[in-house]
Amino acid sequence: MARPQARPFGLLMFTRYPEPGRTKTRLIPHLGPEGAADLQRQMTEHVFTHVTAATQGLPLVVEVHFAGGSLAQMQGWLGNAVTYCDQSSGSLGDRLIAAFGQSFDLGRPGAIAIGSDCPALGGNHLAAALQALERVDVAIGPATDGGYYLIGLRRLETALFKDIDWGTDRVLGQTLAIATAQGLTVELLTPLTDIDYPADLPQWERIVSGGG
Numbered sequence: 001m002a003r004p005q006a007r008p009f010g011l012l013m014f015t016r017y018p019e020p021g022r023t024k025t026r027l028i029p030h031l032g033p034e035g036a037a038d039l040q041r042q043m044t045e046h047v048f049t050h051v052t053a054a055t056q057g058l059p060l061v062v063e064v065h066f067a068g069g070s071l072a073q074m075q076g077w078l079g080n081a082v083t084y085c086d087q088s089s090g091s092l093g094d095r096l097i098a099a100f101g102q103s104f105d106l107g108r109p110g111a112i113a114i115g116s117d118c119p120a121l122g123g124n125h126l127a128a129a130l131q132a133l134e135r136v137d138v139a140i141g142p143a144t145d146g147g148y149y150l151i152g153l154r155r156l157e158t159a160l161f162k163d164i165d166w167g168t169d170r171v172l173g174q175t176l177a178i179a180t181a182q183g184l185t186v187e188l189l190t191p192l193t194d195i196d197y198p199a200d201l202p203q204w205e206r207i208v209s210g211g212g
Helices: 025-054 071-078 092-105 123-132 171-181 198-208
Strands: 009-016 060-067 083-086 111-114 138-142 148-153 186-188
Touching: 009 025, 009 092, 025 060, 025 071, 025 123, 025 198, 060 071, 060 092, 071 083, 092 111, 111 123, 123 138, 123 148, 138 171, 148 171
Parallel strands: 009 060, 009 111, 060 083, 138 186
Antiparallel strands: 111 148, 138 148
């Protein structure tokens, strides 16, 4: 008898429409507004291509949660094969709570949120997150800057996204402390680098040149 198909998790990809001056602002002094927006466009396309390919073999449904631009602009950019959702207002924590809540309201058994600025993220990391969520409550992909590039949940845990100093090197530590206080089990995945600062750009250049 064939094994039953696993119900898909939501894969919630957070990104921003690449408008000059409104994206990758920490790189604008180095790249200029147009250059920073172009980098945002390239990285989003890179991550989007890899994760949508990975979903062909994994129980994941891709949703693009976007800020800036319009639905028509997003569809014209990344195509019509995925669902698009406007990010809610508020802090990153508020937006994550809203996105996870929406996914769980659809009856999904779990959800994984990722950004679009970690170009080393691939299908193996998504598979590892799914495997971890068979064992623990929370899967986290640590970023080398002290944040995280991925967080996966089996149910909505709003406390994980409150009282966090977003955009600082304290994000991961604060999240882990909250998980401990809430009695949640956590598994950490392989650390990866987000591309946020000029010092991170060689990592991107290695990836696009095929160097890993």
